[in-house]
Amino acid sequence: MKPICTMISIRHLSKTFRNPDGSANTVLKDVNCEISKGEVISIIGPSGSGKSTLLRAMNMLEPPDSGEIWLNGENITAPSYPLETMRRKMGMVFQNFNLFENMTVMENITCAPVKLLHLSREQAELQALALLKEVGMAHQADTYPSELSGGQKQRAAIARALAMQPEIILFDEPTSSLDPTMVGEVLSVIRHLAKLGLTMLIVTHEMRFARDVSTRILFMNEGVIYEDGTPDQIFNHPVHSATKAFVNRIQKLVYEIDSDYYDYYQIHTSLGRFCIKYNIADKNDLVFALIKEVLFEHLRSVRPITVRITHAELSGVTSLDIMVADISVSPLDDKARSSLGAQVRQIIEEPTTRGFRVKLIV
Amino acid sequence: MKQTVVIFLTLLLLSSCGDGRKQFHEPRSEADLSGLTIATSNGTYYHGKFEKRTDVGLYIANTETDALQAVRQGLADVYVTDEIILSQEEMERLNIKLAFRGKETFKVAFALKQGNRRLQTELNRFLAEAPIGDITSHWIAGTPEVPEKEYQIAPDAPPLRCVCAINMAPVSYISAGGEWKGMEPDILRRFAHTTGRRFQMENMSLAAAVAALQAGNCDIVSACITPTEERQLSVDFSDPYYEVHPGYFVPNTGGRAHAKINERLRRSLLIERRWEMILHGLLETVKITLFSILLGSVLGGFVCAAKRSRRRWLRELVALYGLFISGIPALVFLLILFYVVFAGTGMPPSAVAIVTFALCFASSSGNIFHSAISSVPRGQIEAGLSLGFTPMQTFNFVILPQALKKGLPFFAGECVGLLKSTSIVGYIAIHDLTHVGDLIRSRTFDAFMPLFVVTLIYFLLAWLIRKGLGMLLPEARRRKKT
Numbered sequence: 092m093k094p095i096c097t098m099i100s101i102r103h104l105s106k107t108f109r110n111p112d113g114s115a116n117t118v119l120k121d122v123n124c125e126i127s128k129g130e131v132i133s134i135i136g137p138s139g140s141g142k143s144t145l146l147r148a149m150n151m152l153e154p155p156d157s158g159e160i161w162l163n164g165e166n167i168t169a170p171s172y173p174l175e176t177m178r179r180k181m182g183m184v185f186q187n188f189n190l191f192e193n194m195t196v197m198e199n200i201t202c203a204p205v206k207l208l209h210l211s212r213e214q215a216e217l218q219a220l221a222l223l224k225e226v227g228m229a230h231q232a233d234t235y236p237s238e239l240s241g242g243q244k245q246r247a248a249i250a251r252a253l254a255m256q257p258e259i260i261l262f263d264e265p266t267s268s269l270d271p272t273m274v275g276e277v278l279s280v281i282r283h284l285a286k287l288g289l290t291m292l293i294v295t296h297e298m299r300f301a302r303d304v305s306t307r308i309l310f311m312n313e314g315v316i317y318e319d320g321t322p323d324q325i326f327n328h329p330v331h332s333a334t335k336a337f338v339n340r341i342q343k344l345v346y347e348i349d350s351d352y353y354d355y356y357q358i359h360t361s362l363g364r365f366c367i368k369y370n371i372a373d374k375n376d377l378v379f380a381l382i383k384e385v386l387f388e389h390l391r392s393v394r395p396i397t398v399r400i401t402h403a404e405l406s407g408v409t410s411l412d413i414m415v416a417d418i419s420v421s422p423l424d425d426k427a428r429s430s431l432g433a434q435v436r437q438i439i440e441e442p443t444t445r446g447f448r449v450k451l452i453v
Numbered sequence: 454m455k456q457t458v459v460i461f462l463t464l465l466l467l468s469s470c471g472d473g474r475k476q477f478h479e480p481r482s483e484a485d486l487s488g489l490t491i492a493t494s495n496g497t498y499y500h501g502k503f504e505k506r507t508d509v510g511l512y513i514a515n516t517e518t519d520a521l522q523a524v525r526q527g528l529a530d531v532y533v534t535d536e537i538i539l540s541q542e543e544m545e546r547l548n549i550k551l552a553f554r555g556k557e558t559f560k561v562a563f564a565l566k567q568g569n570r571r572l573q574t575e576l577n578r579f580l581a582e583a584p585i586g587d588i589t590s591h592w593i594a595g596t597p598e599v600p601e602k603e604y605q606i607a608p609d610a611p612p613l614r615c616v617c618a619i620n621m622a623p624v625s626y627i628s629a630g631g632e633w634k635g636m637e638p639d640i641l642r643r644f645a646h647t648t649g650r651r652f653q654m655e656n657m658s659l660a661a662a663v664a665a666l667q668a669g670n671c672d673i674v675s676a677c678i679t680p681t682e683e684r685q686l687s688v689d690f691s692d693p694y695y696e697v698h699p700g701y702f703v704p705n706t707g708g709r710a711h712a713k714i715n716e717r718l719r720r721s722l723l724i725e726r727r728w729e730m731i732l733h734g735l736l737e738t739v740k741i742t743l744f745s746i747l748l749g750s751v752l753g754g755f756v757c758a759a760k761r762s763r764r765r766w767l768r769e770l771v772a773l774y775g776l777f778i779s780g781i782p783a784l785v786f787l788l789i790l791f792y793v794v795f796a797g798t799g800m801p802p803s804a805v806a807i808v809t810f811a812l813c814f815a816s817s818s819g820n821i822f823h824s825a826i827s828s829v830p831r832g833q834i835e836a837g838l839s840l841g842f843t844p845m846q847t848f849n850f851v852i853l854p855q856a857l858k859k860g861l862p863f864f865a866g867e868c869v870g871l872l873k874s875t876s877i878v879g880y881i882a883i884h885d886l887t888h889v890g891d892l893i894r895s896r897t898f899d900a901f902m903p904l905f906v907v908t909l910i911y912f913l914l915a916w917l918i919r920k921g922l923g924m925l926l927p928e929a930r931r932r933k934k935t
Contacts, residue, residue: 179841189836
């Protein structure tokens with residue numbers, strides 16, 4: 092399908108950072124890409140693959156070493172091009188929010204429209220209030236950023252970027268420095284914006300979000316765009332094995348319980364975070380109850396034990412593995428087996444090279 | 454805060470009431486001086502004379518005033534100086550008396566810069582022709598004043614710049630409003646007028662006065678100076694105009710008790726309109742502080758820019774400058790600029806002081822600016838740029854308000870520090886607050902009241918600086934609005 096109208100064209104973009112020890116670190120290697128109006132593009136990939144650098148190069152916060160970026164038929168990498176004009180059309184939302192600490196939320200949003208678009212203060216505040224309603228922050232207009240939670244800060248920052256009425260918004264890992272409990276609120280704001288038809292470029296680690304919200308996915312690896320396609324192509328029929336491995340990666344949480352002096356309460360907290368982060372909060376109570384039952388009833392006298400919770404993000408399969416070293420028969424008795432079996436979908440008991448593993452699929 | 458002030462004032466009051474006077478037999482001749490401590494001013498004939506006597510102690514003060522004060526405070530037993538330096542009224546006022554008169558006779562003369570033959574000839578002719586005897590006896594013996602002949606001052610003639618090292622009636626002293634009176638100023642004023650010039654006089658210690666003479670910052674030094682061969686190596690002398698004998702002064706035992714506070718306040722502030730002197734001193738201090746801060750901040754901006762420069766040599770140059778400034782006492786730096794760098798340029802002392810303090814202030818304020826700006830996170834700058842602000846706009850709207858908030862308390866502290874360090878400008882004969890307090894002290898011999906008033910004023914000025922700069926904070930302005 093030929094794009095209706097190319098907004099941004101990236102040609103042969105390269106960027107090399109110099110390490111403190113003098114060695115070179117090439118983060119972008121001859122990147123080429125076309126972006127059309129109305130597209131919602133998620134950039135995914137392992138850390139260090141150049142996702143953020145690509146985004147920051149696009150609005151020249153990190154000027155590329157070579158290559159060109161064209162915006163609406165103008166070469167913004169040309170030395171004489173006024174960067175301010177380009178940046179007004181290209182909003183940016185940062186990982187660390189970067190709200191102006193000395194201004195209220197309202198001032199954060201109105202300062203650029205008033206000074207750069209020459210809106211009157213009343214006009215700007217009216218617009219800001221509408222935007223704040225849009226992101227659910229209207230009641231916080233007069234607070235300072237230091238009084239807001241991370242999720243609120245990020246929503247205010249999104250409103251600030253929108254206030255300049257940009258043609259495209261770049262999101263640089265908008266949820267990466269948020270507490271897991273606040274990721275949801277920020278993602279739903281972005282989801283909402285996507286529905287409104289804004290052109291967006293999102294660097295993210297949230298696979299399900301990327302799959303659900305995007306019209307197009309760029310998988311970046313080792314400084315190049317490895318694979319470029321619809322969410323269906325990238326997540327369900329990836330061409331490259333690296334893409335496949337990345338999108339099917341499994342999230343893990345491991346506890347090694349070596350004695351009864353173990354800090355069990357810590358399991359409660361970290362498990363809670365894990366479940367919220369990967370959107371399986373509904374499984375939290377069950378998994379915690381299972382861990383408790385196994386550790387304090389069925390395997391009370393067996394130490395050390397390794398407990399591992401795994402979650403495959405795309406397939407949504409979650410399992411709880413109980414591993415005991417140096418034994419070759421299952422540590423569960425029939426009573427335990429029937430008690431656990433009633434609560435989980437499936438129990439797999441299998442010997443491993445180092446001992447025995449009981450896998451509970453929840 | 455309140456407590457600190459109260460304790461401080463109590464201590465000051467207590468210290469002003471001390472009276473450590475020893476009992477001793479009043480000397481009647483030089484032989485009686487054995488075993489006593491003699492106070493004299495640095496570099497005088499008496500300094501040399503008694504240094505050679507092993508049986509007497511010596512208290513060497515910087516000025517005649519300090520030497521006299523040493524005797525009054527009991528630090529020394531006998532104050533020796535030229536007899537004429539203290540008039541009868543002055544002795545009564547200060548509660549001291551003449552114990553005996555020395556046998557020597559000295560001729561005193563004015564000191565001039567070496568090689569200034571023209572001025573020397575002019576002055577000698579004046580001393581020979583004018584009724585010097587009548588003038589001196591007017592001041593010493595109270596005979597009627599000699600009317601001054603008519604004179605005309607040429608409009609473009611440079612003033613006759615004199616420095617005197619004595620501030621005591623009747624030889625030379627400052628009256629109300631900073632006007633010089635006494636025997637020596639009278640002679641020199643008449644001399645200036647006969648040559649068609651304006652008369653100008655400053656007060657310094659003898660050592661500083663001689664340095665100023667050699668540096669070309671003044672024309673004539675007067676201090677009842679006796680020409681000696683040693684002195685003629687570094688300065689020239691006029692013909693002698695008066696003869697003096699040594700006077701040995703001792704405290705008047707059984708004298709008056711301490712005056713009451715209100716009487717002391719009156720003497721320190723009201724008599725001879727001394728509050729006017731304090732006001733002038735205050736203005737001088739404020740002027741030097743204010744201009745030093747302004748000029749220093751501008752220079753500090755350059756220092757800050759250089760520190761943030763990509764050019765390494767510039768950064769290192771500024772670092773070297775900071776090292777240089779921080780390694781020299783402000784006073785020494787001031788003296789170097791006054792006596793060496795700007796010597797003979799005719800630059801007024803207060804301008805030299807402003808330059809000195811501005812140079813010191815540039816280094817510290819530059820550091821403060823630099824660290825305040827560096828404390829604003831990089832992300833704030835990126836956010837500003839990403840909205841479409843130019844780097845300059847980003848600096849004005851985003852960085853500056855935040856840097857101001859972080860740097861202002863340190864900047865205010867530096868300004869207060871500057872205010873306090875301006876108290877050294879008295880060394881180059883600027884009548885600032887401290888120096889004026891000192892002048893009043895040397896006239897009333899009451900150390901407490903002038904110091905108390907001066908302390909209070911400094912304290913208020915420092916408070917004002919902090920308050921005033923605090924108003925610059927965006928928070929403060931916002932609070933005021935709502």
